[in-house]
Amino acid sequence: MKKKTIVFTGGGTAGHVTPNLALINELDKGEWNIQYIGSKKGIERELVEKAGVPYHGISSGKLRRYFDMENAKDIFRVLRGCFEARRILKKMKPRLLFSKGGFVSVPVVIAARTLQIPIFIHESDLTPGLANKISQRFATKIFTSFDETVKYLPANKTIAIGSPIRREILEGSAEKGRKYLGFDSWKPVITIMGGSLGAKRINEAVRSVLPQLTANFHIAHICGKGNLDESLSSVKGYKQFEYIHGELPDILAATNFVITRGGSNSIFEFLALEIPMVIIPLTLQQSRGDQILNARSFEEKGYSLTLNEENLTEETLLAALEELKNKSAEMKKKMKSGYKQNALDTLLEEIAKVK
Numbered sequence: 001m002k003k004k005t006i007v008f009t010g011g012g013t014a015g016h017v018t019p020n021l022a023l024i025n026e027l028d029k030g031e032w033n034i035q036y037i038g039s040k041k042g043i044e045r046e047l048v049e050k051a052g053v054p055y056h057g058i059s060s061g062k063l064r065r066y067f068d069m070e071n072a073k074d075i076f077r078v079l080r081g082c083f084e085a086r087r088i089l090k091k092m093k094p095r096l097l098f099s100k101g102g103f104v105s106v107p108v109v110i111a112a113r114t115l116q117i118p119i120f121i122h123e124s125d126l127t128p129g130l131a132n133k134i135s136q137r138f139a140t141k142i143f144t145s146f147d148e149t150v151k152y153l154p155a156n157k158t159i160a161i162g163s164p165i166r167r168e169i170l171e172g173s174a175e176k177g178r179k180y181l182g183f184d185s186w187k188p189v190i191t192i193m194g195g196s197l198g199a200k201r202i203n204e205a206v207r208s209v210l211p212q213l214t215a216n217f218h219i220a221h222i223c224g225k226g227n228l229d230e231s232l233s234s235v236k237g238y239k240q241f242e243y244i245h246g247e248l249p250d251i252l253a254a255t256n257f258v259i260t261r262g263g264s265n266s267i268f269e270f271l272a273l274e275i276p277m278v279i280i281p282l283t284l285q286q287s288r289g290d291q292i293l294n295a296r297s298f299e300e301k302g303y304s305l306t307l308n309e310e311n312l313t314e315e316t317l318l319a320a321l322e323e324l325k326n327k328s329a330e331m332k333k334k335m336k337s338g339y340k341q342n343a344l345d346t347l348l349e350e351i352a353k354v355k
């Protein structure tokens with residue numbers, strides 16, 4: 001039997017790649033020939049190649065909401081990307097293009113449309129990013145993580161299904177996690193995750209209250225590339241990592257509380273694992289504000305507390321953790337009843353329906 005081809009796209013941050021990988025891992029490799037189109041230099045190349053999926057790099061440019069010379073150059077890069085993506089897609093003749101958004105996905109979606117290839121989009125954030133705003137009109141079906149997102153997208157083809165979470169995230173072992181971290185006593189574990197890019201301000205705030213934190217907790221600190229602080233490497237009960245690959249499920253299984261950015265994929269993973277969280281969203285100066293809305297939605301539903309970076313001090317961080325501890329049981333109850341468990345299966349079923 002000839003295999004059917006499916007092409008994935010999305011990039012710019014791990015947030016656009018890891019949910020694609022969740023699906024890629026689950027697709028039957030005997031039935032599907034899986035390919036990935038990403039940007040030439042993006043973070044997605046490393047993550048996708050690690051998963052053993054053929055990667056095709058195309059030109060891509062940052063899209064901005066305003067116009068300047070760089071933007072003009074980027075429009076040419078996007079156009080070139082369209083031609084490159086079209087050439088690749090024409091050769092592959094895929095049954096489906098699955099896009100997670102990010103700048104690189106726009107030329108791929110447009111190229112797929114010109115070849116009449118069906119297009120599925122999954123939007124992870126509460127409000128659609130610019131790439132998915134442009135791409136939505138070309139999509140056959142659109143899926144969202146948040147219920148609230150449906151109102152920003154065409155009603156006739158959009159459905160809220162939740163976040164497709166890698167199965168292994170839900171299958172970690174707390175015992176292995178503690179062993180890996182080297183935490184022997186049974187103090188609660190706080191994992192700090194500044195998104196796939198780390199977070200300087202969060203790192204500084206955490207390190208400035210390290211003695212108070214390690215008195216009561218064990219700390220697993222994912223601080224981002226280049227952000228390790230060697231002077232703290234001998235602090236008992238404190239472990240630092242630039243980024244964690246395969247051990248993340250075990251570490252999260254051993255985690256009692258999380259301090260995190262508001263990246264959609266991470267916070268839905270914590271929700272699925274029922275780990276109470278303090279979310280410190282990226283500010284409007286650092287982003288388009290998507291994480292602020294993600295955090296607000298989670299806080300309103302009782303899954304998390306929000307601490308805005310503008311108010312982040314030693315005192316507010318410790319106070320937020322105290323409040324988190326007090327509200328933990330109630331939050332876990334709300335998470336248990338609020339989490340949509342089957343986004344990954346829903347997407348697999350929808351993909352299987354494609355002729």
Ligand SMILES: CC(=O)N[C@H]1[C@@H](OP(=O)(O)OP(=O)(O)OC[C@H]2O[C@@H](n3ccc(=O)[nH]c3=O)[C@H](O)[C@@H]2O)O[C@H](CO)[C@@H](O)[C@@H]1O
Nearest residue numbers: 013014015018124195196197222243244263264265266291
């Ligand atoms: C800076 C930026 O633009 N952030 C955006 C980016 O998030 P960003 O990619 O930073 O973060 P997300 O939380 O969405 O995803 C991170 C993914 O990487 C994994 N992980 C992270 C750290 C680690 O050490 N190991 C590991 O495996 C997490 O488990 C998660 O699956 O895309 C998200 C989804 O569109 C948006 O909500 C964010 O606003």
